[in-house]
Amino acid sequence: MSEGVLRLSVFLGVWLLLLIAERALAFAHNPQPFARAGRHLSLAVLGTLLTRVLLPLGAVGTAAWAQSQSLGVFAGLAWPGWIETGLALIALDLAIYWQHRAMHALAPLWRLHRVHHCDLQLDASTALRFHPVEIVLSMVYKMAIVVALGAPPLAVLIFEIVLNATALFSHANLHLPIRIERALSWFLVTPAMHRVHHAPDVERTNSNYGFCLSVWDRCFASHRGFRYHPDADGFGVAGLHTDERVIALLKQPLQKNG
Numbered sequence: 202m203s204e205g206v207l208r209l210s211v212f213l214g215v216w217l218l219l220l221i222a223e224r225a226l227a228f229a230h231n232p233q234p235f236a237r238a239g240r241h242l243s244l245a246v247l248g249t250l251l252t253r254v255l256l257p258l259g260a261v262g263t264a265a266w267a268q269s270q271s272l273g274v275f276a277g278l279a280w281p282g283w284i285e286t287g288l289a290l291i292a293l294d295l296a297i298y299w300q301h302r303a304m305h306a307l308a309p310l311w312r313l314h315r316v317h318h319c320d321l322q323l324d325a326s327t328a329l330r331f332h333p334v335e336i337v338l339s340m341v342y343k344m345a346i347v348v349a350l351g352a353p354p355l356a357v358l359i360f361e362i363v364l365n366a367t368a369l370f371s372h373a374n375l376h377l378p379i380r381i382e383r384a385l386s387w388f389l390v391t392p393a394m395h396r397v398h399h400a401p402d403v404e405r406t407n408s409n410y411g412f413c414l415s416v417w418d419r420c421f422a423s424h425r426g427f428r429y430h431p432d433a434d435g436f437g438v439a440g441l442h443t444d445e446r447v448i449a450l451l452k453q454p455l456q457k458n459g
């Protein structure tokens with residue numbers, strides 16, 4: 202099975218499971234799940250196409266190239282493959298945590314990232330709602346980290362699959378039993394934990410940056426736990442008027458307020 206088919210199969214499988222779970226355990230009323238999914242999918246397809254054109258090697262291809270050139274930290278260490286794979290997975294997740302913090306801290310990057318944040322509702326499809334330029338920049342960053350590490354291609358492939366699946370999960374419109382939230386949030390970013398990150402006020406938005414492992418927020422003092430009540434204050438970016446058409450979302454980074 203090719204890398205693309207494997208990634209797409211897992212992605213669609215996880216999304217389908219979450220669509221079913223969101224029906225049974227909805228956190229908030231979601232009147233137009235399919236219209237939202239269509240818009241967000243359009244952004245994701247545009248981002249993927251742009252990335253394919255500009256960076257055809259991709260993250261896994263870059264890892265294979267770096268390995269063939271003996272580049273990166275692991276090339277010098279020559280540790281057993283399973284140790285390198287495990288460490289690369291952890292290091293990549295840490296790198297994505299810091300990338301996410303930078304997207305919030307630096308004004309031009311926030312203009313791009315707020316397209317994701319101005320969603321007034323959350324469901325698994327929000328995980329696809331990124332400006333295509335942010336997707337390209339994320340790939341450039343990931344490729345640089347992969348080369349610096351000399352990450353094994355298998356680790357990068359696993360990471361891509363796991364990151365997609367956990368992002369779908371953490372954005373899902375799920376009201377999980379509190380015991381499950383508590384238990385999972387010790388090591389994974391859960392939907393309730395990530396809802397805090399999507400709150401409209403800056404204080405809460407600038408916390409809970411993790412996408413997959415929750416440990417980084419605990420390590421770097423950005424952990425705010427989760428509010429476990431269905432009466433959330435809503436989501437979005439305070440003061441930002443949101444036009445939900447795809448074309449408007451593409452142009453939104455040029456908008457000044459928010």
Ligand SMILES: [Zn+2]
Nearest residue numbers: 301314318398
């Ligand atoms: Zn964010």
